[in-house]
Amino acid sequence: MSDSVPFGALYVVATPIGNLEDMTFRAIRVLKDVSLIAAEDTRHSRRLCTHFGIETPLTxxxxxxxxxxxDYLIQRLQRGEDIALISDAGTPAISDPGSLLVQRCCEAGIVVHPVPGASACVAALSMAGLPTDRFCFEGFLPAKQQARxxxxxxxxxxxxxxxxxxxxxxLINFLGDVIEVLGxxxxxxxxxxxxxxxxxRVGGTAREVLEYFSQGKVRGEIVVLLAPAEPQPIEESVEESLLRELRDTDQPMKVVAKQVAKLHGLSGSEVYALAVQLREKGQLDPQ
Known part of the structure; x- marks a missing residue:
């Protein structure tokens, strides 16, 4: 049997983004139980720990x-100590420090446990009133205008x-660039x-939101959510779509007909009937 000490674990702990009541029971327990808390700003995190009676050392x-x-944190983890990672607010490694440490832990075979909680991205999505079935998170765009x-x-x-x-x-410059690039x-x-x-929460067209925030100094933490672009009209005909899709794929005609029907907002049977007509005219290869 090996006498080696098992590795410790890294706990990625989410903390409140504003309201301290959003701190979870599990987060408090983990922060009390670990050997060390790696914090983005120890002064900020010390206030959080004091509020919840957490006496664990900070680095x-x-x-x-x-x-x-x-290097220092990996060494302590490899000695068998558990460490918690926290940022100033929200979930570490999400547009905050921590992703490099998590990556190194994964490469070294050290277990990483998430302790979920507040996230500005998800919180903003939940109350913005925009579609949430599909979204992408881009974090901070470049600070310089041309790159942005x-x-x-x-x-x-x-x-x-x-x-x-x-x-x-x-924010004002960001909104101005949205107007310039996206309309x-x-x-x-x-x-x-x-x-x-x-x-x-302020919603509307890019112009309306810019006018609102141009009335005074903007303060606080900001999340901007852009609505999906309006679908662009399809420029090719159903017949052209069929010919293109059948030329570029080996799939059966019925499958292609369904895909083209979805693209043009038609019924599958209607598009399949057109495909049959094109085949009978010799415009399609037999399938």
Whole structure:
């Protein structure tokens, strides 16, 4: 039997994004039980720990020391100690420090446990009133205008709701770039100060939301949600779609007919009948 000490585990612990009542019972227990808490800002996290009576030692793990501090944390985990990772607010490693440490733990065979809780992205989605069946999270876009506009250009035809984080002092510029790249009628929602006293949701066209926030200084933590782009009209005919799809695939004609029918908003039987006619005219290969 080996005498080696089993590795400890890394716990990725979500903490409140504003309202301290959002702290989970499990998060408090884990933070009390581990040997060490790796925190984005120890001063900020010490206040959180004091509030919940958590006396576990803290060490810093933030953007500019994560690579170096990772060596120290991995060594302690390999000695069998459990460590918790927290950020200033919300879920670590989601547009916050921690992803590098988690990656290194996975590579070293150290177990990583999530302790779910608050996430500004999910919280904003849940109350924005935009489609949530499909969405993409983009975090912070580049701070410089040209790079930010280039990034937005990728979303001109995006059919999912898009979620961004933005600094309050850049919100006006962000909205201006949305208007420039995606159009002033693009629907969006800005959520500010989630779970806090001055929580606010402002929705409408990009122009309307820009005018609202241009009235005064923007404060607080910001989440911007862009509505999916309006579907673009199909320029090719049903016949052209059939010919193209059948030319580019080996699938049976019935399968292709269903795909083309969905694309054009028609019934499968109607499109299949057209395919049969095209075959009889010799425009399609026999199948």
């Amino acid at each position: 810093s793990c933030f953007e500019h020391n994560e690579a170096r501090k990772g 506009r280039q990034a937005l250009q990728c979303f001109v035809a995006e059919q999912r709701t898009m979620v961004f984080y933005e600094a309050p002092h850049r 002033e009628e693009r629907q969006l929602v800005v959520v500010r100060e989630l779970t806090k006293l001055h929580e606010e």
